[in-house]
Every structure is written in structure tokens, then in C-alpha cells.
Amino acid sequence: MxxxxxxxxxxxxxxxxxxxxxxxxxxxxxxxxxxxxxxxxxxxxxxxxxxxxxxxxxxxxxxxxxxxxxxxxxxxxxxxxxxxxxxxxxxEEGWEPERVRAAARQIEGLREQELPVSCRVSFFAEDHTCAEELEKALRSSRIPHQFVYSSGRDVDILPLQxxxxxxxxxxxxxxxxxxxxxxxxxxxxxxxxxxxxxxxxxxxxxxxxxxxxxxxxxxxxxxxxxxxxxxxxxxxxxxxxxxxxxx
The missing domain is CATH 3.40.50.1000 (HAD superfamily/HAD-like)
Structure with a gap:
């Protein structure tokens, strides 16, 4: 077009x-x-x-x-x-949202946001410590992702690209x-x-x-x-x- x-x-x-x-x-x-x-x-x-x-x-x-x-x-x-x-x-290539959720369930202080989409997985974090723990867990598990932490509480896990x-x-x-x-x-x-x-x-x-x-x-x-x-x-x-x- x-x-x-x-x-x-x-x-x-x-x-x-x-x-x-x-x-x-x-x-x-x-x-x-x-x-x-x-x-x-x-x-x-x-x-x-x-x-x-x-x-x-x-x-x-x-x-x-x-x-x-x-x-x-x-x-x-x-x-x-x-x-x-x-x-x-x-x-969408390489995007594995269920693996992201599985990693997050092992970390206290994260509450998943209810969203009508599958293109991201987002959480409310009690503090920066649990957000950092999630980032480390995703990296150690080699889950392709983009990690975004903002406003002191919002954690967005996005597809790598x-x-x-x-x-x-x-x-x-x-x-x-x-x-x-x-x-x-x-x-x-x-x-x-x-x-x-x-x-x-x-x-x-x-x-x-x-x-x-x-x-x-x-x-x-x-x-x-x-x-x-x-x-x-x-x-x-x-x-x-x-x-x-x-x-």
C-alpha cells in the first residue's frame, strides 16, 4: 500500500x-x-x-x-x-509466555496483571528486588525475552524483538x-x-x-x-x- x-x-x-x-x-x-x-x-x-x-x-x-x-x-x-x-x-518467534509465568511463580512479591493479550506477560512488583530476581531467573533459564521495569512497580516481559x-x-x-x-x-x-x-x-x-x-x-x-x-x-x-x- x-x-x-x-x-x-x-x-x-x-x-x-x-x-x-x-x-x-x-x-x-x-x-x-x-x-x-x-x-x-x-x-x-x-x-x-x-x-x-x-x-x-x-x-x-x-x-x-x-x-x-x-x-x-x-x-x-x-x-x-x-x-x-x-x-x-x-x-512471536521464540516467544514462550508460559515459561515466563513458570519462572515468576517461584518468586515472592510478584502479582501477574490480568491482560486480554498474549503478546506480553506483566506483573506488579512489591519492590525492585523481586523484579531483579525475575530478570535473573529468566536469564539463567535462557528464556528469550525483553525485560522492562518502570515506575517502581511495573514489570513487563516482552518478546525478545x-x-x-x-x-x-x-x-x-x-x-x-x-x-x-x-x-x-x-x-x-x-x-x-x-x-x-x-x-x-x-x-x-x-x-x-x-x-x-x-x-x-x-x-x-x-x-x-x-x-x-x-x-x-x-x-x-x-x-x-x-x-x-x-x-
Missing amino acids: PQKSVSHLLATDLDGTFVGEGEELRKLLLHFESLEENVTLVYVTGRHLQSAKQLIDEEGLPFPEVLITDVGSALHDFSDSEIGNEWKAKI AGKGKALSYLIQKKKWQDANVLIAGDSGNDLDMLLLPYPAVIVGNCQEELKNVSGDLIYRAKGHCAAGILEGWKHYFSRTDTRLAK
């Missing part, structure tokens, strides 16, 4: 990033409306599809071009479903969006791999502790919280008076 041309792209986490400060989100969207260029939205969230759609409805969010869910283990392109199907097939950064990179390549002006926004540890991609990124001011010391040549640390931080980062990179990264 021919891909539409995109000049500006915001790839953003939802909770605590795009969502969380209603008035600031309104200002961000008004800014986008004032631009001559259209801004394409991609939401990259830890929520599963139904939960993400519910949040979009409840908050009255603009519907995105693409919705990456389940910490990057599911991809929903609403104009080309084949891309999501290809991503699913790519990451999954993750927010890998899913976003795959999407950009498949959609031929490599030449777009991209801004990536996040607030927690499950955003880290996409924040470290070779694109401009913003860590919002209300970020979780695990991102407090993250830095990089393309990472802007905003003072503003949630959407205010995104707007701060957007103006830093893409304002007409600052053309350092404008194409």
Missing part, C-alpha cells in the same frame, strides 16, 4: 506524558493547529488496545494515525493492518517516514528505548525516577509537566527561529 508523506511526527507515551494536564494538552493541540504543517500522531503506550481506546474516548484525545500498545509488543496501523500483522509475526523503541523504528521504516521531523516524548522507564532512538526526544518534567539522570545529544529535558513538556520540546526543536534540526 502506498504510504502517505509525513512532514512532522509526534510519537508519544500517553499516561503521564500526553495525558495528565488537560489545559496544557489543549495548548499543545492548539499549537499544532496553528502550524502550516500537519502533525501526525502516534501513541506508544503500555496499555492494551481496549484500554488505550477507552482512554482516548474518556479524554477526548485526537485519534492517532497509529497506536503502538502493550509496551511495543502490538502495533495497530489504522490505514494498513498488514504492518501490524507483520510485526506480530516478527516478534519487542519494545517501544523497536516497534517505533519498525513503523517508521515500513511507513517510509525516515525524513519526517520526529519528536519522541515519554516519562518512564518503559519509554527509555524509544527516547534513545536517533531522533529528537523530550523527557517531560514529571518523569519517573528512572529517567531523572538520562541524557543524550538528542534528549531535551523539559521543565513543564505532561503536554506542557512536549510543547516545550517541540518548540525547542522545531520552532521557526531554531532550525538546527528542521529539514
Whole structure:
């Protein structure tokens, strides 16, 4: 399917990033409306599809071009479903969720989250110690996986080839969006791999502790919280008076 041309792209986490400060989100969207260029939205969230759609409805969010869910283990392109199907097939190779669950059952302090998906296995952890024990157990058992710990309690075990950064990179390549002006926004540890991609990124001011010391040549640390931080980062990179990264 021919891909539409995109000049500006915001790839953003939802909770605590795009969502969380209603008035600031309104200002961000008004800014986008004032631009001559259209801004394409991609939401990259830890929520599963139904939960993400519910949040979009409840908050009255603009519907995105693409919705990456389940910490990057599911991809929903609403104009080309084949891309999501290809991503699913790519990451399923070697994925053994029952072995992950078996390992977790041996560790105290983990409570599995009830999810309507099989593309990840997630837990609430009482503390970082039991999360680390699970990571060690998975490694010693040589279970192919991607380990993500965020917000001091959330443990996501993903297929080895999954993750927010890998899913976003795959999407950009498949959609031929490599030449777009991209801004990536996040607030927690499950955003880290996409924040470290070779694109401009913003860590919002209300970020979780695990991102407090993250830095990089393309990472802007905003003072503003949630959407205010995104707007701060957007103006830093893409304002007409600052053309350092404008194409």
C-alpha cells in the first residue's frame, strides 16, 4: 500500500506524558493547529488496545494515525493492518509466555496483571528486588525475552524483538517516514528505548525516577509537566527561529 508523506511526527507515551494536564494538552493541540504543517500522531503506550481506546474516548484525545500498545509488543496501523500483522509475526518467534509465568511463580512479591493479550506477560512488583530476581531467573533459564521495569512497580516481559523503541523504528521504516521531523516524548522507564532512538526526544518534567539522570545529544529535558513538556520540546526543536534540526 502506498504510504502517505509525513512532514512532522509526534510519537508519544500517553499516561503521564500526553495525558495528565488537560489545559496544557489543549495548548499543545492548539499549537499544532496553528502550524502550516500537519502533525501526525502516534501513541506508544503500555496499555492494551481496549484500554488505550477507552482512554482516548474518556479524554477526548485526537485519534492517532497509529497506536503502538502493550509496551511495543502490538502495533495497530489504522490505514494498513498488514504492518501490524507483520510485526506480530516478527516478534512471536521464540516467544514462550508460559515459561515466563513458570519462572515468576517461584518468586515472592510478584502479582501477574490480568491482560486480554498474549503478546506480553506483566506483573506488579512489591519492590525492585523481586523484579531483579525475575530478570535473573529468566536469564539463567535462557528464556528469550525483553525485560522492562518502570515506575517502581511495573514489570513487563516482552518478546525478545519487542519494545517501544523497536516497534517505533519498525513503523517508521515500513511507513517510509525516515525524513519526517520526529519528536519522541515519554516519562518512564518503559519509554527509555524509544527516547534513545536517533531522533529528537523530550523527557517531560514529571518523569519517573528512572529517567531523572538520562541524557543524550538528542534528549531535551523539559521543565513543564505532561503536554506542557512536549510543547516545550517541540518548540525547542522545531520552532521557526531554531532550525538546527528542521529539514
